[in-house]
Amino acid sequence: MADLNSEFLGVTSPNPFWLASAPPTDKAYNVNRAFEAGWGGVVWKTLGEDPPIVNVNGPRYSALHSNERRVIGFNNIELITDRPLKTNLDEIRQIKRDWPDRAVVASVMLPMNEESWSKYIPIIEDTGADAFELNFGCPHGMSERGMGAAVGQVPEYVQMATEWAKKAATIPVIVKLTPNVTNIVLTAKAAQDGGADAVSLINTINSIMRVDYDTLTMFPTTDGMGTHGGYCGEAVKPIALNMVAEIARNAETARLPISGIGGITDWRDAVDFLALGASNVQVCTAAMVYGFKIIDDLTDGLSNFLDDKGMASVSELVRKATPSVTDWQYLNLNHVSKAVIDQDLCIKCGRCHVVCEDTSHQAITNTVNGERRFEVIDDECVGCNLCVSVCPVDSCITMQPMTEGIDARTGKPITNEVANWTTHPNNPMRKS
Amino acid sequence: MSKANNNIRPGRLGPAEIEKNFSDLHPPLSRSEALIEADRCYFCYDAPCTTACPTGIDIPGFIQKIRSDNLRGSARTILQENIMGGMCARVCPTEILCEEACVRNTHEDKPVEIGLLQRYATDPVFSDNTQLFSRAASTGKKVAVIGGGPAGLSCAHRLAVLGHDVVVYNRDDKLGGLNEYGIAAYKTVDNFAQREVDYILSIGGIEVRTGVSLGSEFSLQELRDEYDAVFIGLGLAAVNELGLDNEDLEGVESAIDYIRDLRQSDDLGELPVGSRVVVIGGGMTAIDIAVQSKRLGAEQVTIAYRRGAGQMGASEFEQKLAQTSGVAIRHWVVPKSIAETDDGLQIELQGSQLGDDGRLQTTGESTTLLADVIFKAIGQKMGGHDLDGIEMERGRIVVDENRATSLEGVWAGGDCGVDGEDLTVSAVQDGKVAAIAIDRSLRNG
Ligand SMILES: Cc1cc2nc3c(=O)[nH]c(=O)nc-3n(C[C@H](O)[C@H](O)[C@H](O)COP(=O)(O)OP(=O)(O)OC[C@H]3O[C@@H](n4cnc5c(N)ncnc54)[C@H](O)[C@@H]3O)c2cc1C
Ligand SMILES: Cc1cc2nc3c(=O)[nH]c(=O)nc-3n(C[C@H](O)[C@H](O)[C@H](O)COP(=O)(O)O)c2cc1C
Ligand code: SF4
Ligand code: SF4
Numbered sequence A: 001m002a003d004l005n006s007e008f009l010g011v012t013s014p015n016p017f018w019l020a021s022a023p024p025t026d027k028a029y030n031v032n033r034a035f036e037a038g039w040g041g042v043v044w045k046t047l048g049e050d051p052p053i054v055n056v057n058g059p060r061y062s063a064l065h066s067n068e069r070r071v072i073g074f075n076n077i078e079l080i081t082d083r084p085l086k087t088n089l090d091e092i093r094q095i096k097r098d099w100p101d102r103a104v105v106a107s108v109m110l111p112m113n114e115e116s117w118s119k120y121i122p123i124i125e126d127t128g129a130d131a132f133e134l135n136f137g138c139p140h141g142m143s144e145r146g147m148g149a150a151v152g153q154v155p156e157y158v159q160m161a162t163e164w165a166k167k168a169a170t171i172p173v174i175v176k177l178t179p180n181v182t183n184i185v186l187t188a189k190a191a192q193d194g195g196a197d198a199v200s201l202i203n204t205i206n207s208i209m210r211v212d213y214d215t216l217t218m219f220p221t222t223d224g225m226g227t228h229g230g231y232c233g234e235a236v237k238p239i240a241l242n243m244v245a246e247i248a249r250n251a252e253t254a255r256l257p258i259s260g261i262g263g264i265t266d267w268r269d270a271v272d273f274l275a276l277g278a279s280n281v282q283v284c285t286a287a288m289v290y291g292f293k294i295i296d297d298l299t300d301g302l303s304n305f306l307d308d309k310g311m312a313s314v315s316e317l318v319r320k321a322t323p324s325v326t327d328w329q330y331l332n333l334n335h336v337s338k339a340v341i342d343q344d345l346c347i348k349c350g351r352c353h354v355v356c357e358d359t360s361h362q363a364i365t366n367t368v369n370g371e372r373r374f375e376v377i378d379d380e381c382v383g384c385n386l387c388v389s390v391c392p393v394d395s396c397i398t399m400q401p402m403t404e405g406i407d408a409r410t411g412k413p414i415t416n417e418v419a420n421w422t423t424h425p426n427n428p429m430r431k432s
Numbered sequence B: 001m002s003k004a005n006n007n008i009r010p011g012r013l014g015p016a017e018i019e020k021n022f023s024d025l026h027p028p029l030s031r032s033e034a035l036i037e038a039d040r041c042y043f044c045y046d047a048p049c050t051t052a053c054p055t056g057i058d059i060p061g062f063i064q065k066i067r068s069d070n071l072r073g074s075a076r077t078i079l080q081e082n083i084m085g086g087m088c089a090r091v092c093p094t095e096i097l098c099e100e101a102c103v104r105n106t107h108e109d110k111p112v113e114i115g116l117l118q119r120y121a122t123d124p125v126f127s128d129n130t131q132l133f134s135r136a137a138s139t140g141k142k143v144a145v146i147g148g149g150p151a152g153l154s155c156a157h158r159l160a161v162l163g164h165d166v167v168v169y170n171r172d173d174k175l176g177g178l179n180e181y182g183i184a185a186y187k188t189v190d191n192f193a194q195r196e197v198d199y200i201l202s203i204g205g206i207e208v209r210t211g212v213s214l215g216s217e218f219s220l221q222e223l224r225d226e227y228d229a230v231f232i233g234l235g236l237a238a239v240n241e242l243g244l245d246n247e248d249l250e251g252v253e254s255a256i257d258y259i260r261d262l263r264q265s266d267d268l269g270e271l272p273v274g275s276r277v278v279v280i281g282g283g284m285t286a287i288d289i290a291v292q293s294k295r296l297g298a299e300q301v302t303i304a305y306r307r308g309a310g311q312m313g314a315s316e317f318e319q320k321l322a323q324t325s326g327v328a329i330r331h332w333v334v335p336k337s338i339a340e341t342d343d344g345l346q347i348e349l350q351g352s353q354l355g356d357d358g359r360l361q362t363t364g365e366s367t368t369l370l371a372d373v374i375f376k377a378i379g380q381k382m383g384g385h386d387l388d389g390i391e392m393e394r395g396r397i398v399v400d401e402n403r404a405t406s407l408e409g410v411w412a413g414g415d416c417g418v419d420g421e422d423l424t425v426s427a428v429q430d431g432k433v434a435a436i437a438i439d440r441s442l443r444n445g
């Protein structure tokens, strides 16, 4: 059995799954239940100065549903903790005492002046928390007050606040990044320059869920008016993965440890984050949608996966896939793949045909010898993977790399030689 | 001479049981059920289910509209190809039509429930009386439709939409044909047949004359003289006989007649029901009379069919329905004689098999069954109408692919057409195809 014990910045936990700073970690009651269920750690719901903020008394959440009402995406306009600081600190202290083997990280959000940081950081650290996470990500409400994403979107502010926190703290400091930026590497670098021990990402993405079709107002509203919220849940995972990979593969930030967040719902999502650059992961929406019990599949599935791969611990998986991420310009343009349909699995729905016909390269038949039959026409197939993406039958269409012979579409022989855009004759900026 | 049979009596079951037995065979889907089921549709290209639907409804199209909560659009997609899409959703043997063709059968042996989704999409149209169609500018042409069953009404509606005026001549007092007088009661509850008729007529431009029969109150020749075109959708008004002596004994009845009474009854508990019922036949009618007898409280119901299960006109689903309702089906038996005994009727059944020439022959073995009622359900045929010398084949009217008959200006379809498949949905398609052809002919002519 693979060892799921995890160490992140010296903070240990029995598994690499932490609950992200959010309602699941709002107070001792929830956190006790989470630890009973088996979660490895929590990042406490973000603490702020007293007096505490207030939340709206109407809908905070809304969801993007599938027809079966599975929650695919999730939107919220909740602010940071709305409880007095002391209440939170007392509870953190007690929880850390009761659960010494679990990670307890204090998330904080403070105004942009050094006094606040030097005043509050030691008080919070005194609870026995294992580390800090600086919330530079909350994209609604708090950002209007010059905190959260308003800080996280300006690399100079990120660096400055990180420096203040580092100066006051003796425990590790994680900087939680907002995805609402054009280049995540810049803010990750700023955190690193400010002395951050690690970054965590992503926080939520600016979003409006939809319109109310009866009232033609945005949806949901608080008494007729609404505001953008933060988007999270399964739908944001690909965005988060890209950002994690960007930081992990960029020379300037490659050594910065990453705590991966965004849409993690089952163990495979965790594998994605770990393999692309994260050293541990955090979960919010999945717990809010299904409850804490999902930790069973997360840990069990990851453990079985590591066993299957012959890996003894999580750390062996970390960054395994990072080297496979590169720039477009370095992709091998001599490589040729073609779609291949397994006729035994094909149920003849014709989806592959119509999408290739309407929107790709007219490379799939609908009739062969008068029979309804779907076959790839190698002369036309550009290997785009569209048909594979839409086929409702798992593994029915696969992309098969050509290793020899001639590409029927271009008439060019298949070669082992690697050639990419940097040297392509059509590239006016080619290197040679 | 016949003796009163005490074994035939009303009130075998209490009202509660009757109500349960005759409630919706396939209850409608709730919104959640419908959305989940709609999600199962793959939105196939050139969808096999659509090809398999005799009326060619764009099935993935209407299901997609259910998914997006565009129910009015969904209903229109259905009804524009099949104005009886509501009835068809209830009575089509989908397991041998659209659902048999669904690619989900290959994927997981369970088709999308197209019939139930079709009902979900169309039900609101009938309960809210939403008019989805409008009439084209009047052409000033008049068309006579003989018979107000599925074929006739489908033809009339399409003609009205296309701008023609229509007069429907119908023998029965109510329109709807077998939808009203024939289909099993538990397939079309809550007076749906008449609600559908009302909806169809609400388009306007369709005048209805009921209680008038071709051959009695009017002739085909008269209509041909008076109208620009005539459509014949008479159905099959007569039933086939067994050809045995004693067929007129009391207790030997036509299944069609009994079902007709059943469908028109206000209180099913008052229908006389035999204790021992034998049904001769193997089609939909045989199944329906057997199951409904059982559900009215008959103790023993036996279907006697001369061939095997695979040759039965009733689909596998229908056969299963009979069996799960407690009906015994005996295959490979042919009725040889009927006699009256002190203990009711006695029917002698001879064993049968296929000979080397592929024809049915008797085996020489025989058994007898005692029965209080024997239902004949071996098919219907056209009544002997004077049809102006129209070309007939196998007792039905010959039509081409446009449902045109051998007579100039006369079209025909539904059960009375030679290619009639004896399904509501095929009758609707015939009426629609004929209307389009009539329209073309009237505009060009
Ligand atoms: C018992 C039974 C159960 C069935 N169950 C199903 C089922 O579950 N599913 C399915 O798809 N199909 C079923 N069918 C078949 C289906 O009902 C018919 O195929 C369909 O009704 C044919 O439509 P039609 O318009 O051709 O004829 P009909 O429905 O028979 O309509 C004929 C119309 O013509 C009128 N008419 C008759 N004679 C004259 C005349 N001389 N002058 C003027 N008008 C006349 C009648 O009043 C009637 O309105 C069943 C049939 C029977 C008998
Ligand atoms: C209701 C809600 C409240 C949140 N509150 C906070 C918060 O106080 N501090 C914070 O750093 N992130 C907060 N987040 C962001 C989450 O911690 C997490 O970064 C984000 O939801 C992405 O992860 P997920 O897809 O697993 O939910 C909140 C998210 C939600 C849904
Ligand atoms: S890979 Fe692309 S081009 Fe090739 S058959 Fe599939 S959809 Fe068409
Ligand atoms: S999409 Fe897949 S199942 Fe459907 S026809 Fe194409 S190969 Fe067959």
Ligand code: SF4
Pocket (backbone or CB within 6 Å): A349, B040, B041, B042, B043, B044, B047, B048, B049, B050, B059, B060, B063, B101, B102, B103, B104, B112, B114
């Ligand atoms: S065949 Fe089945 S899956 Fe395909 S469109 Fe029809 S109902 Fe949908």
